[in-house]
Amino acid sequence: MSNNPPNQIKRVRLSISLYLNYVAHGFGLLILSQNMTALGQSWHAPLKIVSFVISGIGIGRLLAYLITGYLADKFSRKFFVYLGMACYLTFALATPFAKNVYFAYFLAVLAGIANSALDAGTYTTFAEMGSQKSNILLKAAVSLGEFILPIEVASLNGRWFGISFMTMAAILLVNALLLAPLKFPAPQQKNAAVSAGQQQVSKKKLLATVCFVLYGYASMALMIWFTQWVTMFGQKQGFSLASSHLFLSLYSIGSITGVFCLFAILGKVSGQRLLIFMNLAASSAIAVMLVSQTAWLTALAAFVFGLTAASGIMQTGLNAFMNLYPSRKGLATGVFYFFGALASFTVPIITGVLSDVSIQLAFGSDLFIGLLASCLGLAINWALKPAEAKQAVQVKA
Structure with a gap:
């Protein structure tokens, strides 16, 4: 077995950080819908308009998936993981302070871009690590975030709704520090020889x-x-x-x-x-x-x-x-x-x-x-x- 313990520890640390991002992503999927009333008051907009803003996440995904997927093969996987984290961090920090629907919609689109960048960098990283089974557990990490967020929102009990956004931002900031010293695996190159079969x-x-x-x-x-x-x-x-x-x-x-x-x-x-x-x-x-x-x-x-x-x-x-x-x-x-x-x-x-x-x-x-x-x-x-x-x-x- 050529895998030495230090390398194995680094792989585990990298895996944990990648999962943590998807706990934050679980927050991102529900955080607007869980705070619709408070956001509507902040933007002076009815719930129908808040629902329209939420649709911006889907637009962001549609705009970005093909681009981030293509570029993820040209640049490092780590760059796209950090790009996704940066976009989600901007979304989490700025949304509670947005005062109009137009800026809020831009931030929702940014959240959709964050989702696509994380996927482009993360799924491919697990594949390069020879650990595609680990991709399945990303769904469990998302479910964990989706489980925690409604409980936190319910427990705020009249306090500032932005606390849930700040929790999401804190997860991303802490994880950015954990991820910084870690090396991502090099992309595997396709074998040039192509058999007749x-x-x-x-x-x-x-x-x-x-x-x-x-x-x-x-x-x-x-x-x-x-x-x-x-x-x-x-x-x-x-x-x-x-x-x-x-x-x-x-x-x-x-x-x-x-x-x-x-x-x-x-x-x-x-x-x-x-x-x-x-x-x-x-x-x-x-x-x-x-x-x-x-x-x-x-x-x-x-x-x-x-x-x-x-x-x-x-x-x-x-x-x-x-x-x-x-x-x-x-x-x-x-x-x-x-x-x-x-x-x-x-x-x-x-x-x-x-x-x-x-x-x-x-x-x-x-x-x-x-x-x-x-x-x-x-x-x-x-x-x-x-x-x-x-x-x-x-x-x-």
Whole structure:
């Protein structure tokens, strides 16, 4: 074993710092929506306008993912991690003091750019460390931030709302100091020699690329679709308001449980096969919810959906996509998450139109997305099977 203890310690320290950034990112995802009333008062704007400002985060992602992904392969990964931290720090420090909607919208766009820069630098860094399984745990770090923030906001109890923003800023500042002395791994270079077998699968590689890009959209849409409509669907099915909210809570518990289950399984089961199994299981859970007449069965299905669709299966798809382009990991990340951001922008519009027909249709159409994700997983598995048989990908924790 050539890994000496000092190097291993540095890898662990680097991993912890990268996870800390995603705890702050968990704050960033919810911090505007958790402080909507206070922000509206500060900007002298109604809640509808505050909601519009929140949409700026999605615009920032759409604007930045392709650019940061492409440039992450040209410059150091550390630069993009620090760029994401700097953008998030500016957002956290300035938003409580913003006095108009225009500046606040600019800061929200900056938060979206921060998200894309962090993804471009972080996912690729874990891949270069030979630790793509660790990408799955980033979702757990985000969930931790999303868990802490609402508790902190609720505990402020009339005190200045900006304290939650300052907590986010403090995490980033402390982490910037922890990260400064650490070296990031050098990008792996693609082997110049291309075998005849690799040339033969070029068309399949193109098919896999198209499917991965579409999977970036479908895997994000699957989760957003569910979380946006499950509570209203539960009420329309005749369940109580408490039960309907419980479905979303059980989805979240399933998601966190699934992250650790997936982390344990991933080294033993092919990532491509997991894309098929997990999305089929998620589709089955939605089908059960559509026909269920009992709260306990619907609650169980909501948990199973979180366990499968929101367990990190999107990150598993990204890992496999990066393996397909070992010298273009940053660009692969940018393209994959660009389509994920496109889903977060378009799904509310699509489901809003469907809800005019019925809430059941708006929620139930997620079954189509789950089946689409399953079919994409099947196509990816078929396209990559020859390469997989030749060279088994070993993923180290």
